[in-house]
Amino acid sequence: MTVTTPKQQQQQQPVKKEATRDAYGQALLELGETNKNIVVLDADLAKSTTTLKFGKKFPERFFDMGIAEANMMNTAAGLATCGKISFVSTFCIFATGRAWEQVRNTICYSGLNVKIAATHGGVAVGADGSSHQCIEDFALMSSIPTMTVIEPCDSIETRKAIKAVVDHQGPVYIRLGRSPSPVITEESTPFEIGKANILREGKDVTIAACGIMVPNALKAAEDLSARGIEATIINFHTIKPLDRKALVMCAKRTGAVVTAEQHVLEGGLSAAVALALARECPVPMEAVGIDNRFGQSGDPELLFKEYHLTPDDILQAALRAYGRK
Amino acid sequence: MNTGLTTQELQTKAKEIRRHVIRMLAKAGSGHPGGSLSATDLLVALYYGKLRHDPQNPKLPERDRFVLSKGHSCPALYAILAEMGYFPISELDTLRQLGSRLQGHPDMKRIPGIEISSGSLGQGLSVGAGMAMAARIDGLDYRVYVMLGDGEVEEGQVWEAAMAAGHYKLDNLCAILDNNGLQIDGPIHDVMSPLPLLEKWDAFGWHVIHIDGHNMAQILEAYDRAEAIKGKPTIIIAKTVKGKGVSFMENQVDWHGKAPTPEQAEKALAELI
Numbered sequence: 002m003t004v005t006t007p008k009q010q011q012q013q014q015p016v017k018k019e020a021t022r023d024a025y026g027q028a029l030l031e032l033g034e035t036n037k038n039i040v041v042l043d044a045d046l047a048k049s050t051t052t053l054k055f056g057k058k059f060p061e062r063f064f065d066m067g068i069a070e071a072n073m074m075n076t077a078a079g080l081a082t083c084g085k086i087s088f089v090s091t092f093c094i095f096a097t098g099r100a101w102e103q104v105r106n107t108i109c110y111s112g113l114n115v116k117i118a119a120t121h122g123g124v125a126v127g128a129d130g131s132s133h134q135c136i137e138d139f140a141l142m143s144s145i146p147t148m149t150v151i152e153p154c155d156s157i158e159t160r161k162a163i164k165a166v167v168d169h170q171g172p173v174y175i176r177l178g179r180s181p182s183p184v185i186t187e188e189s190t191p192f193e194i195g196k197a198n199i200l201r202e203g204k205d206v207t208i209a210a211c212g213i214m215v216p217n218a219l220k221a222a223e224d225l226s227a228r229g230i231e232a233t234i235i236n237f238h239t240i241k242p243l244d245r246k247a248l249v250m251c252a253k254r255t256g257a258v259v260t261a262e263q264h265v266l267e268g269g270l271s272a273a274v275a276l277a278l279a280r281e282c283p284v285p286m287e288a289v290g291i292d293n294r295f296g297q298s299g300d301p302e303l304l305f306k307e308y309h310l311t312p313d314d315i316l317q318a319a320l321r322a323y324g325r326k
Numbered sequence: 327m328n329t330g331l332t333t334q335e336l337q338t339k340a341k342e343i344r345r346h347v348i349r350m351l352a353k354a355g356s357g358h359p360g361g362s363l364s365a366t367d368l369l370v371a372l373y374y375g376k377l378r379h380d381p382q383n384p385k386l387p388e389r390d391r392f393v394l395s396k397g398h399s400c401p402a403l404y405a406i407l408a409e410m411g412y413f414p415i416s417e418l419d420t421l422r423q424l425g426s427r428l429q430g431h432p433d434m435k436r437i438p439g440i441e442i443s444s445g446s447l448g449q450g451l452s453v454g455a456g457m458a459m460a461a462r463i464d465g466l467d468y469r470v471y472v473m474l475g476d477g478e479v480e481e482g483q484v485w486e487a488a489m490a491a492g493h494y495k496l497d498n499l500c501a502i503l504d505n506n507g508l509q510i511d512g513p514i515h516d517v518m519s520p521l522p523l524l525e526k527w528d529a530f531g532w533h534v535i536h537i538d539g540h541n542m543a544q545i546l547e548a549y550d551r552a553e554a555i556k557g558k559p560t561i562i563i564a565k566t567v568k569g570k571g572v573s574f575m576e577n578q579v580d581w582h583g584k585a586p587t588p589e590q591a592e593k594a595l596a597e598l599i
Contacts, residue, residue, distance in 0.1 A: 040463070061463060064494070072452045072486035079456020082434075082442055083464070084387075087456075103483075106446040107453060111434050 016216075018181035022120040024156035025177050026051025028163035029088065033059050036167060041088045042077050044070050049179075050090035050120045070095045074103035074115070081113040086167055093119040093135035093176055101141055108172050109145045116166050117142075122152065122176040123263035124296040124304045125213060134296035135176075140268025142174040143241045149194060150241040152176040154215035155184045158238060161192035169194055176212065180301055183216040186236075197244035199251065203231025206323045207251040207258045208315060211237045211270050214261040214289070217305075220312035225319055232319060240270050245277045252282045257322040261289040261315050285325035287318040329374045333542035339409075340370040340542075344571045345598045346405035346418055352591035354422040357430070358398040360581040361475060364506040364539070364566040365399045371545040372471060372502070373406045381411040384438040390468050391441045391457045395450020396475035396504060397431040398583070404428050404437075412439035448481025450474065451501060455491045458499040458559075469553065473502045477509030479520045485530065491559045492531025500552040501532075501561040504539065506568035508579050527561045539564025571598055 033039050033055055040062045047053035047065060056063035066073040070091055077087035089096065096119035097104070108115045119138070126134045142150045151166070151173060153159040159177065166173045173194075190198065200215070201222055210218040215236045222232040233251045237243065252258050258278060260271040271288035278286055291308050305311050331339065343366050351357040373379075378390040394403050401421065408415045413427065420426035427436040431445025442453045454472035461468050478484065491499050503523065511517045520526070527534050533555045537544040545564070552560035568582070569575030572594040586594055 040460075064459065066490055067486075067493075069483075069486035069490065071449075071483040072455075072490055075449045075452030075483070075487075076456035076459065076490065078442065079393075079453035079458075080460045081456075082391075082453070083457055083460030085460055085463070102446060103449060103452075107443065107449050111443040 016183045016185065019156035019184055020179060020181045021153055021156050021159040021177040022051050022179060024159035025118055025120070025163055026054045028160045029055040030058060032164060032167055033062065036086065038084060038086045039088065039167065040064070040080050040085045041090065042066050042073050044068055044073050044091040044095065046091050052088070052090045070100040071103050074100040075107050077115045078107045078111065078113050081115050085114070087115045089115060089117050091119060092121040092133060093138045094133060097135065097138040097141040097174070104142070105145050109148050112147065112171050114171065116173045116175065118163070118175045118177060120177040121179045123178065123213070124291070124308055125263060125301045126179050127301040127304065128298050130298035131295040136263065136265050136291050136296060138174070138176055139240050139262070139264050139270065143268060143273070147171065148241065149173045149239065151194065151239050152212035153238050154212055154236050155182060155186055157184055157186045157188060158190070158192060162238065165192060165194050178213055182213045185216050185219060192238070195239045195242050195244060197247040198236040198238065199233060199247065200236050201232065201234040203233050203255070205230045205232060205255055205257070206319045207233045207235060207255045208261060208319060209235045209237055209248060209258060209270065209274050210261040211240055212263055214263055214310065217310065217312045218261050218315055221315035221319060224312065224316050230319070230323055237270055240273060243273045243277060245281065248274060248277055249282045252278055252284050256284050256326045258284055258286045259289065259315060259318045259322050260286070263310060264290055266290040266292055285322045287322040289315050289318050328376065331374050333546070336370055336374055336542045339374060340367050341571070341598050343370055343402055343405045343409070345595055347401045348572070348586060348591050348594045348598070350401050350405070350418050350421045351585040352588060353419055354585060356422060356585050357401055358583045359572070359575055359586065360508065360568040360578070361396060361399040361504065361506065362402040363570045363572060363575065364568045365396070365473060365504045366402045366570065367540045367542060368473065368502055368504065368545055368564055369402050369406055371542055372549065373410060375546050376549040377471070378468065381439065384412060388466055388468050391454070391470045393442050393450040393454045393470070393472040394432055394444055395472050396447065396478050397444035399504070400432045403432065407437070407439045413437065447475065447478040448483040451484055451487035451491070454499055455487055455494070455496055458491070458496040459494065461498055468498070470499050471502060472499070473504060476503055476505045476507065476514050476520060476523070477517070479503070480518045488527065488530040488532065495557050496559045497556050499559040500549070501559065503561055503563045504566050505563050506566040508568045508577070508582065510579070510582050512579055523563055531558055533558050533560040535560060535562045537562060537564050539566035540570055573597060
């Protein structure tokens, strides 16, 4: 657990935006240069997932496997048994849904060094609609024993996360976003798998968030502050294993917790936080997430309103949790 | 590894492996005799007559790889690995027991010599293709063998893998199809026909070899022929008999996943001398 001050609080001008998928493609390029064991597989989405950059630079270590995700997962597993660090990319829905059993039975059960870096997570995908908006991936991946599940909060954190998963032994799932999102961390912000980052400290309520919901939580914290309520913000870039120590410490200090994730309320960050709190520090808790609905086509900003994922939704949840203390 | 055994000695070894299979399953009280016995000759010929491997050094980077995609036939593979010295033969008695390394389906983390965990059908050919691609990247000349069941090829993923191996021209990859003609619910052509096999594999860019999967000389020759084929992967379609070697198990669908009673085991062992 680390405490840092996010950019948003230091400067008032509009923050830079960058898609985490673009940061992934850049990170692969850099790491591929120094680590010759890295191989990359994609399923006919190399432009969208941005792995094509790696493919152009290191064609002998890049394999387009066509529209066949199950085969791709296990090919990556075979490469990993021979000492390769396999990065597998496609959209989140196909990586975690179509190929779940390949991930479970061959990759995770065998403890193989396969890194599933999937893009187009959440309803933020926008216009493509529900079929391409994965909102169940944390649940699908977290339920597999030994799996590590990560969603970086911005592009800078993505680059660090990709570097960290290269050094991490074993399977990892990383959810990345399609659309540009605010850059809120800095090059100096630490990143360690399984160690949450406290971005803001306040005494009244804790907001635990991941991915694109972290900037939304920071915005909510500003608005709460204007109302005299000070929020602690924790960036749970690692959903599994959850940094329970950081969570419990903040829950004890603030006495109320809100989770915020671009995921269904079952089996994701809120479920993991609820379990940890129920066991170690029961306090009032509210959850911001998608409540038993599929996504749909639309502008991402409007979708965030429709599915109650906005800073204001987080603020309202924080007020409810605070009020229950 | 080519142990220099004659075809007759290989046949004797295969009988020994089949006896292990019967004893292991009877002791465990569960398991899959039919597919273990149909695959035994193919496995014995591969391990004793072809595969480049060293039981004392199971992680040698240059070793040939074997993937048992039809993981339920693992009793035969376990017996061979034990006989070759990968682990003590006495451990075969622990098959399927709590805490045993010999899980009901192969677990690569527990057993030296197992290259990939398997058991969920349809996944092994993809894994083998990945191993073959790694050999290419590393400039190593090892070969990868994958054993498939003929019911298993009903899984769509097998054809995804076939397409990819054909596309990438993985000539260091050799599939072995244990074509015993039966699956759990009955004959393959009744349940969900994967036929015709030759034309399908050929269409996916594979070289196809047909053999009698219980004829040691034919099996050894097929492994050598497969190695000589360049520019495409090879599949050896081996006609086999499910339950081979035990008269009352042969071609009987019920012996897919049922262990013999002590009396049945005794009768079977008497036939395998």
